[in-house]
Amino acid sequence: MFKLSTVASLLALSFTTGAMAQISYLEDTRDQISIQDYSYEQKALVAEQAKLLLDGLYVNKYAKNLYYGLSPAGHLDPVVAVDDLINNMGNLSSSQFHQQLQKIFLSQRDFHLDYNYPAPMKNFVSFVPVHFAQTVNTDGSKEVRVNRIWQNYTVLAPDTSTVSLGDKVIAYNGQAVTDVVNNTLFQGGGANPDGGFVGALNNLTIKSHNKQMPPQNDALTLTLESYETGEIYSVNLPWLVYNGNPTTQANTEDNAAQFTQSINYEFATFKELEAAAQDSAFALAANATAEPTVTWNKVQVDGESVGYIKIASFSPKNGTNTALVAIIDILDNQLSDTKALIIDVRSNPGGNILYNDYLLQLFTPKLVTPSHVRFINTPENHHILNNSLFGTYLSDNWHQVLADVQGTNEQYSAATSFMTKDAANQIGQAYYGNVGVWANANTYSAGDMFTCGMQDNGIATVFGQHKRTGAGGANVIEHGLFVQYVGAPYQALPYDQSMRVSWRQSVRQGHHINALIEDYGCVANEVVSYNVEDIFDGDTQDFNTIARKLLAKPTARATLAFNSDRFASVAETNGVYNFDVTNTEYVDVYIDGTKVKRISAFAYGTQAKTISYTLPSNVTTGTVQFVGLDSGKTRLWNSTRFF
Template identity: 25%
Template sequence: MTHPYWERWDRAGMLAGIREAAAAEPPAAAAAPVYVPDDHTTVEEFLRTPGALTLAERQVIVRQALLLLEQNYAHLPLKDALYGIDPLQRLRLLLAATQRQSEATMDPEPRFHRELLSVFTSLHDLHTTYELPAPYADGAAYLPFRIEQYAEAGEPRYLVAEITRPARIPEAVRATFVRGAEVTHWNGVPIDRAVDVHAERFAGSNPAARHANGLRSLPFRVLRYHLPPEEDFVTVGFRGPDGQPGELRTPWLLARRTVPAPVAGGAQGPIGVDHEGQEIAALIESLVPRAAAATASPSGYQERGRFLYRQVSAGGRTFGHVRVKDFKLQPIDTDRFETDEEFLEALRRHVVDFLTILDGLPQDGLVLDIRDNPGGTIVAGEILLQLLTARTISPEPAQMVTTPQNLRLARSDARFGRWEPSIDRAVERGVPYSDAFPLTSPDLANRLGQFYQGPVVLITNALCYSTADIFAAGFADHGIGVIVSVDGNTGAGGANVVEHQDILGALAAPYEPLPRRANLRVAIRRTLRVGEATGTPLEDYGVAGERYLMTRRDLLEGNPDLMEHVAGVLARQGAHRLALSAEPGDATLWVTVESAGIDRVDLYVDGRPRASADVTGPPARIAVHDVVTAAEIRAEGFTKDGTLTVTATHHLT
């Protein structure tokens, strides 16, 4: 990738940006709430808002869904094989049913939505979705609390993690249905079974992801993605702080979306995100004011950009803990990027934010935490990997299915142009997939090189999705550190997702506008693993890690047991250090190397190999002959077995 803007992307410029950012970055302003509670309207009353689909509009939606899945859906061959489903035939049958109906005899609208949602749920794919039209698009049904899971003696337990609206908890149980109360039943069903039954109605690429999504959405239903609950109220069996059983009965409450959804399109890189997960997070954040949330959390994070960070002392060591909320790149004072320069500046700010945080944390241990990260811009994830390893990063490659409409798309839209020759050949030869190309420029993925030299642990769960999945896969495939997973797997969303309107804008017919703010999304390019897992699809399989079971203390006290555990994981990785200084002489450059945990160092001057020396013991002073002037020295450190473990760069000018 070449662009004049890349002149600002040299390593020295980025490191200077750290100092500028640390000095000048103002505190982040609180965003306007995306949802506001409506305590004067019931969910049932909200759904009686005018806006019913006509029969012709229903047929448009089904035709477009069939077109997207048949011509653009990257995972269709995999889903057919894994789940034994036939979503195309189900859509053909639904279309045929609507063609036999009239305006007077057509099914009630909820039945139509339920059948279409069922088709998309059968795909087990949070990327490929049907989003309901108005009035559903502007509402959410919720209960005034949040539930999380932990383990006790290896068995699952559930507790109230947060009361989002204390005033809506019935007064009779307000003193006992509190944060930390154990949830035992849901509408009379044991809670673990209730979560699993509920999870079957939701997409999720593996059992862990379905369970996690089922639990997350149990008290929160974004009506753009799901029909409202069948029941008018919910009964929750629980044990209060005194251990005595109790029962909460509460109606479903209504929240309205007040901030328009972001406008699709504009100048931006490929997107990989769980949109429903983003909406649920926005709903919860809107219900709990920032000040109240900070008071409830004992974790003590600071915030910068898309990151929360803190210093932790546990297990006899002090290390950094960085939570990555998402990989979303945010324009300044607008809702979309209008130019490539705006997008690249947002990406630069994102990297500088991360570098600034790393620069201020302990250098002998880093815990990166991407739990609940729904994804974002793919390059915003993959660009960070190089900062943590000495290895050359190979970005995850992506493929498209070889169909006539994808061939048209590759010929019409420059973003897909690299895939055009192989799709063209494959259509004739009957090969189901195109060649694979990375979505992130390999040059950009390696432009800065290693910055953090200490051991790294990555914490994941089954709500890590899309770009977060891709980040975790890159972390594993390049052997950057150890992955600790609280669910055993990530969400397994391995794709770049696009909106129906993106394809409509590129191709026009046979694509048609969708009515009444209905929307369709599709996984257009599937991503593949690299390294030892080369060629394995990320979709459905995800990224496994060492299993850790969350404790009650973790949920209520800021993860102390988890931090104790990862401190031990950091300790067993060992440490490698490499630092350089240089002193020019008469046609000789003297380089002083301070190191730990390595046995040999190779030196490169302005990109050319110039010296190699053993470095065990005290700092080594190495003579690099026949060098009069130089701009950059790069050192690579190796262990006895020849493994490259650490790099360092020194700028002379």
């Protein structure tokens, strides 16, 4: 077994990322991964704060009890369970207290509901450099196979060299791997059968100690079947430990952004370690942008150009505006000649809901409906909105929907949105071909919302590696924000401990009006299962399958092509906009959202007709939107120009 001195020298040679200098072995680090000893008063404080969240603010508490039922070994009623804990905590050690409270939170199978262990324990993550995926055979049977080997870490675990991609996982520490996964569904955090399985599967090889206790053994024993030879073999992999600051809140551009987050931090941690390993599975995403979480490519499929955009996270590193501009630029200048577009949000852990809502309009001529969420109707929520600084960050619509149910027996408020419908449509359309969204059961939170939003608004076909997305249907708020902006009864926790809660529940619109995302997820229109061949071909086979399905769909008959850049100034255009259209009866013109003219285009057939419009001389800054209509005044296309 390697020792710390060996690790340090190897890392110095192998890695350039600063975080990698904090890797050690579990056997050398176990004593540091510890829980502080809490006094009775500290336990009482933590338990009461947990109850404030679970009873007064947790928006999914009713729905979870209905969806999963109650079981001592499975889902627990969070309010009853925390009351039992409070009554018994005098008999519990600090470790027992934290683990029992953690069990209550994890049993909800909700990645937005977090009970994080105190420092220093929460700063550690244990992992092995081999990771698994569920694959589907041609007969529909499912297996667990090795789909990722983090090569930059394997120098610390030499036995990894005997493991190959595609090898079938038979046993995990001597137990059948499917039994291990099924026995830990209520510890893995994932919702529904698909999300639950992949959540538990992820947890087999990476354990964040903000939620999970360290593995009992210093090494993991795997029994595998070679994909190449069929040989059964075993391997022992040492648990590696990353010691750094705990995953913090996703990039927020201002205080208000902290109120619109929806992200799975556990999977985000996985992605950070993956990035540090310089390991990327997204071979299709060949071209970078100014926003690292957005990449793209143009792929030839059967002689046709198909666009590809990978959105790795809805927490853009360089801010929402940079990400939006990057995507608009791709659509306007790189993929404008493609007949179909695949938007890949597989394994997207979520992030900023506003970012997700702004994106929808880019892919449709129709007016989109943004995400809607609702409150649980409790005295605690009424106090927060009406009697605290916290409430001042929320616009009038939030206050109104909660006021409407105050004093009633309604469990929830009406649903409302983070932005107005006008705001959700102010950028306009930027892509005019057929669109598919590629998702899986690791698509979570704002990733769920985007996928469902594209489906609910009739914008895209959803293609799933699994039947459902990860089913994270809530806006999440940190307990610390309530402490900061509400005050009493919310109090800071000992030893840098933290919690967060699913505060507002996502309610679907459009084609799935009033359906929940939580637990149910977004059901794929078509399932394109992940199989063993996909491990080796960089998803090319599945990409081609999806592309062919999109190319086979009817395309819009009406077309639009501009002769100037979307962001060209008046000085560049002289206020004149020329554009070519086909199969368009009329063009409505809007300046800064107000309709100013209807142009009779009378462009029939495929022969393009040039339309010209000149801005009024007194208009020098703002937006002008052109909306193509058919004879029945149905919207065919739209484009907004910024000047």
